[in-house]
Amino acid sequence: GEDVEQSLFLSVREGDSSVINCTYTDSSSTYLYWYKQEPGAGLQLLTYIFSNMDMKQDQRLTVLLNKKDKHLSLRIADTQTGDSAIYFCAESTGSNYQLIWGAGTKLIIKP
Amino acid sequence: NAGVMQNPRHLVRRRGQEARLRCSPMKGHSHVYWYRQLPEEGLKFMVYLQKENIIDESGMPKERFSAEFPKEGPSILRIQQVVRGDSAAYFCASSPDRGVNEQFFGPGTRLTVL
Numbered sequence: 001g002e003d004v005e006q007s008l009f010l011s012v013r014e015g016d017s018s019v020i021n022c023t024y025t026d027s028s029s030t031y032l033y034w035y036k037q038e039p040g041a042g043l044q045l046l047t048y049i050f051s052n053m054d055m056k057q058d059q060r061l062t063v064l065l066n067k068k069d070k071h072l073s074l075r076i077a078d079t080q081t082g083d084s085a086i087y088f089c090a091e092s093t094g095s096n097y098q099l100i101w102g103a104g105t106k107l108i109i110k111p
Numbered sequence: 112n113a114g115v116m117q118n119p120r121h122l123v124r125r126r127g128q129e130a131r132l133r134c135s136p137m138k139g140h141s142h143v144y145w146y147r148q149l150p151e152e153g154l155k156f157m158v159y160l161q162k163e164n165i166i167d168e169s170g171m172p173k174e175r176f177s178a179e180f181p182k183e184g185p186s187i188l189r190i191q192q193v194v195r196g197d198s199a200a201y202f203c204a205s206s207p208d209r210g211v212n213e214q215f216f217g218p219g220t221r222l223t224v225l
Contacts, residue, residue, distance in 0.1 A: 004153060035216075042115060042216035043154075043202065088153065095167075097144065097209055101153030 006089050006102035013110045018076040020105045022089030025070060029091040032065060033099065034074045037086045046074070046087075076107075084109050113137070115205050115217035116185075123223045130190040130197070132220045136205030143186040144214060145178060148200040160186060193224045 003025045012018045024032070033048040049056045049063045049072075056063045062075040076083055086106050090099040116135040124130050136143050141162050146154040147170075156170040160180040171178065175193075180186040190197055200221050204214040 008151065040120075040218060042218045043204075044216070045214070090153070097159060097206075097214070098156045098167075098170075099154075101155070103151050103153045 004089055004091055004100050004102040006087075006105045008103065009106050009108065011108040011110060012079050014079060014081060016079055018074075018079045018083065018107055020074045020076075020087050020089075020107065022072040022074075022102055023070055024072065024089070024091045024100070026091055026093065026100065027067075027070065029093075031092040032063075032072050033088075033090040033092075034061075034063065034072075035088040035090065037088065037104070039085075043088060079107075079109060081109050081111075083107060115140075115203060115215050117201075117203050117217035117220050119220060120218060121221050121223070123225060124193050125225050126194055127192050130193050130222055130224075132188040132190075132201050132203075132222070133185040134188070134203030134205075134217060135185040136203075137207075137215055140205035140207050140215070142206045142209055143180050144204040144206075145186070145188050146202045146204070148202065148219075150199075154202060157188075190222075193222075195224050198222055198224045 005023045031048050034046045035043040036046050037043045049065050054065050060077045064073045086104040088104045089102040118133050143160045145157040148154045158171050158178045159167040175191045177189045200219045202219045203217045206213045
């Protein structure tokens with residue numbers, strides 16, 4: 001069946017780069033997404049990548065997609081305390097509104 | 112423009128009681144989606160509604176759960192005769208049109224069943 005896997009926690013030092021990884025199983029995915037959830041807030045769409053791309057960059061964020069290995073990563077350069085949040089990976093199914101979600105990776109920033 | 116509002120933020124119910132979760136979409140949004148997140152799991156799609164219509168309820172349990180989005184007022188997710196396994200975070204999202212890229216999420220309602 002369809003599944004999206006993420007590590008539950010990642011700890012990095014302030015100023016370092018954070019790399020959050022995600023694997024998925026559905027080879028027919030069309031879009032892959034990264035959402036951010038800050039404490040007490042809703043999920044915010046950070047970025048998404050179409051499955052025929054292998055990289056997308058947006059300011060401090062870089063998304064890498066390895067479609068052969070079904071591996072998606074989100075790199076946050078120069079990690080700041082404001083980046084502390086839970087980051088969710090999700091893939092689209094055949095429907096254009098239903099997503100398959102990972103359990104989320106909690107990013108912890110060490111001073 | 113206020114974001115998607117959900118209330119209550121936290122809800123405690125005893126087994127057998129009813130839980131009513133409310134979602135007010137962003138202004139101008141007529142599409143509402145409900146998701147459930149169990150502890151340490153990803154979000155699971157439950158139901159997709161447009162004003163006065165249920166478009167897709169394939170993720171809703173067949174019994175005890177119902178959803179509506181009336182012409183006036185918020186969308187309501189109702190869980191009757193709650194059981195401990197219903198304890199979860201319930202998220203609502205809205206969009207101006209059908210499509211994932213434009214879904215905006217609320218902060219969620221955390222339901223605890225004692």
